[in-house]
Amino acid sequence: MILLGEHAVVYGAPALALPVAELTVTATAAKSSHPSDAAEDVTFTLAGESGPLVLVGAEGLRSLVAEFERTVGVTDRPHLDVIIDCEIPTGRGLGSSAACARAVVLALADLFGAELDSGTVFDLVQVAENMAHGRASGIDTLATGSPYPVLLSGGVAREPRIGFDGRIVIADSGVAGRTKDAVELLRRGFDNDPAAGEDFVAAATELTREAVRELADGRAEAFGERLTACHGLLAGAGLSTDRIDALVRAALAEDALGAKISGSGLGGCMIASAEGPEHAERVERRLREAGAVRTWVVPIERFTGHAR
Known part of the structure; x- marks a missing residue:
């Protein structure tokens, strides 16, 4: 939830966000027995009531998966089945796209046994966020990964x-x-x-x-x-x-x-x-x-x- 600074943060202004702990996203990833197709090497399935999410954000998530594979050095490029259970209503300014992208990154890290530092997780989530929003400031990516309020100012995040x-x-x-x-x-x-x-x-x-x-x-x-x-x-x-x-x-x-x-x-x-x-x-x-x-x-x- 953005408290102050939405939109202006894209132009360099500070922004203040508060995570909403009761609204969660869970993602699981598994290697599929389906043959991999270079144009369609991951299948997203939605659980719960948030069906529209992948319809508006699938391309960003696919790009995220491809970037993850490049980052950790996945060479066999298996077909992946990713299930997302999102309790965050979409299109409401509550960070659903960033939260789902973060959940997918962490699910892939679990699947491939990859240890990712916070900076790498941030960069991967931003791949999807930039496709979803055109130009993402990073405030949603930061807040969905924090248990505390986040102040983003001058490119530096801290807890106010x-x-x-x-x-x-x-x-x-x-x-x-x-x-x-x-x-x-x-x-x-x-x-x-x-x-x-x-x-x-x-x-x-x-x-x-x-x-x-x-x-x-x-x-x-x-x-x-x-x-x-x-x-x-x-x-x-x-x-x-x-x-x-x-x-x-x-x-x-x-x-x-x-x-x-x-x-x-x-x-x-x-x-x-x-x-x-x-x-x-x-x-x-x-x-x-x-x-x-x-x-x-x-x-x-x-x-x-x-x-x-």
Whole structure:
């Protein structure tokens, strides 16, 4: 889940993401008895309810498999059967493509007995992410492999300090977005008006930096205000929808500390910041009444920031 900095991170701005531990992906890989075909040497099968994923990301995953084989020196190129069980709803800005790619990399490593360092895993996942999104910043790849919040700034990832205990409520609008479409929308706009692009990146950078300071200093209300301001920035760039805007208004009407769209936009999820479990429950209930099809609550905790 992106807290702040989505889209702008591709242009060098910092971004802050929070892993959602209850949404998981499992992948298993096995050598098949089927004869290998150079054009079709891996078969992906989906378990669970996330059928659309491979339809939109299969080519990236195939490229990932090919790069994995080159990296570890697989020479016999057997036909592979890969089964993916994804609990993350697709097209919602929750990192499903990165999580699935990471699961596939680790499944292949298990199959071939390969020991991969974190940098190699990152590079392999990015092969699929760059095909899925056109140009991936790496924030999803990092966050789906971390038990802690991730701040990506200047190409360096670290865990931010958290000075308060709170909750982030995630609400699914029920409408899938397409990251590639949203990225292209912004790119065309920035090409037509470079000054607007510079202003967008500068504003996103300042909001994220301020939010990181407020997060560390325990200023929960000010942190929430940055979330809401970020929503205004993203909505002004044409990335929100009427349904997302309605959910943001509903959360704020329930005294959420802040609320915004999360992820690429043009659909997907919104998030709201709450003070604690009871407040989060009220916000969650109001969001469901306002049309959210699913909701999740993720702790954001003092000092450790470990989402569990």
